[in-house]
Amino acid sequence: MGAPIEVPALGPKGPYRSRNRLPISDVAGQPIAELSLVPPLFVSRAMAALHRAATPPTEERLAALARAGELFAAGTVAGLDADAYAHAVCRMSGTPLTGVRTAVESIRRSTALADRSAQAARPVGAVRDWRAPEARTGTAVWVRRGAVFAVQAAGNHPAVHALWPEALALGYRVAVRPSRREPLTPYRLVSALRAAGFGADQVVLLPTDHRTADTLLREADLGMVYGGQAVVDRYAADPTVLPAGPGRAKILVTADSDWRSHLDVIADSVSRDGGVGCVDATAVFVEGDPGPLAAALAERLATIADMPPEDERAILPVHPLAEARRLSDHLLARAAGTKAWLGGAGVVGDLGDGTATLRPAVHQLDGPYAEQAGTELPFPCVWVAPWTREAGVEVLRNSLVLTAITEDEELLDRLLAEPSISNLHIGGHPTHWMAPGVPHDAYLGEFLMRTKAVIRG
Template sequence: MTGHPEAAAGSDDGDIAVERPSGPYRSANRTALTDVTGRPAGELSLAPPLLIRQVINEMRAAPEQPAADRLAALARAGELFATATLDGETPDAYCHRQALVSGLPVSVARRTLAKVARAGRAAAETLAAQRPAGAVPLDALPATGRPDTGAVPVWVRKGDVLGVLAPGNHPATHLEWLSALALGYRVAVRPSRRDPFTPRRLVRALRGAGLAPGYTALLPTTHEHADAVVEHADRGLVYGGDAVVDRYAGSRRVLAQGPGRSKILLTGDVSWQDHLDTIADSVAGDAGVQCLNASAVLCEQDPRGLAAALAERLAGLPSLPAGHPEAALPVRPLDEARQLARQVYEAVGAHLATGPGAPGEPITDLGDGSAVLRPVITLLDGPGHPHFGTELPFPYAAVAPWRPGLRPDGIGRTLALTVLGGDPGLVRQCLASPLIRNTHWGGVPTYWSRPGLPHDGSPAEFLMETKTFATDSTEPVTR
């Protein structure tokens, strides 16, 4: 293991160092970061497995910080992330750097500034909402002396360190591990090479806000060594496709977040013409890259007409570079975009609701080495079609007919379902279905969320547990 520590967190550049409790560490083993045009955008220090283990051990050994101080730091950190110049990086510089490397429209990063600020302000409220009614936080018990509690359920962590293998599809996914900090976990994040800038800025903001340095670490590393972050932690949070979800399906200590396959359902008592704005926004909002974006629409009346109208509406989205203020679609390196477009066209070309811009290539070449991924809408014969559950890294949706006899479980696993229709019984079935995680009724986009509400369940369901704590201080112990 070679490299050198640095006295300061860095400067306003694209180089990403390892951030350990003792300070930044720039490894001798680095890899180049490039933007979507192929131009250099900085370097990423790569932590070897030995360093990963050492950093996590440092985190375990670091002193605890009182809950009130952590929550106050989270609130301040949200504001710093959104408004402050952190180690030379302004909010505007962060947004543009994040956009040019990830390929997401710069407006996505700008909205994330506000989301992080809002989540920081709501940290204490979110923590209280997740705690089971009647449970006593461990922090609420006196650190010394015998508590006068009688018998109570106590809410405790299942470990001390959470290892996160972060995705690069959307910067707001990092809000999940901020919740873990509120719960008292120390969090070690392995950033995606498509977006190392969001977690770096979060770590800088948290430390600048007064969170003890032992609570966060940024551990860039190779794909080969990424598992070390999860292996040495007590709990793991990983993101990926179906293969990743299947890999960790049997693990009780690793939570795998996979494709959302979010959907919209229109019943026969509503007209899709009245809801086209909500449908289009659900499919293409924030460039259509979130697990909460709708990737399927079930329509009881005239699904063919809906598919054509939706395709026409989304065809009007501009093809612009990611850094343009009016950009609305994701951008990828040209060769990568062409390969993805060919795969999509070969798979669903026969079902396109409208033809692509060029034969076999539903993309727009920007002429600078990058290309915009254009929306694709397909028309299928029902939710049983093999492409109905497809989820892609750009605005894509399969439109299929909904038949009243089909029950909610028949549409498959769904992270968020927006029901456009007036049947309370159907909505109740959707809420009760174990395959549907979140249900919206009426004109609520599938991607809508608010601090304190569950995403795919709440982090506390995975990270915390209640235990019985009984003393004989207030009543005799009897059989």
């Protein structure tokens, strides 16, 4: 191991290395990075600089975003080339290398297509500029709700940083508070954005403690916060904050469909990227006996090997051994009374170096209303439950994604109409399917923008 990677704040006057530094260890407990934490005054001054700054022209922003994505994905940024960055993120977060590479490609693609994705949210009756010919007879113009957007990022997966660059495409100045679990991805991305042409008063990186994080949100016009259900509940009534909470992605298989022909999709939905993503399936509902599906799914997931995260073949997330044991014990307590097809004795895969994988778990529930079906854990853990027509849509609510393997069009109409199901995948499409221009949890532009009537001579 070399010297720890320095991760400074990136303020409006450039990199800032504070006296208050947070040591970050890798999954084996070895020092890997030092994160500079900034005080409230630094945050306030940085936010004030963002508010004072002018917005660059659209074409300049979009070209800089595309350049930044390529630099982020393949270049040397802040002293780290692409391979060194990916290896460091693996060791820091325990995310498998394949998952890091998938995230890198997602970020590269999202920056290249940021305008396409952002404009997909624009109402068909609105134009993007008051100078458009339509304004001579009166039209709607799509405008920002503010000027400064703050992001309190998550550290569960690097791909969370594929979304917020859309705000730059729309002309916002952006402040990012990185997760203290994995700050390297936003540091690399903000550094790449600056190297590509964005000014230091356009995008900043502000690592803080939890108390100071409130200053960031308070002094922005709009904010986005990642977290658990408590975070969602805290900000649910605040129109200036967009909470991004648990995914609770689900799969439904009705009696008119053969689950055997979709087993690959179901297993992939559960295990992709180690099961840590908000779009990875955590519950499967089966019309009829769920036992055969649970048994086949357990047999498939049991073949996944234990590997360190930087191994090319790694699939499972890796944690310090003590943390893995804590999560395993939590699962066993939560699963009390269920039928364990896999993981019934624990899910710790000891790698022998102070780290452990979190192995897959498959538990069968007695009925569709069992409370465990809403439990989301940061590894491939799935609850398989029977589903009935009487249970209907109710047990499928509060899902970021629902993959519905069914031929029942009336049921599909009801699922599409259910407000708490954010995304509906019909047929054999994995829960983690995403594409540029297609909303993830609605369009970010729906939150950042509004329409304003304009008529001119």
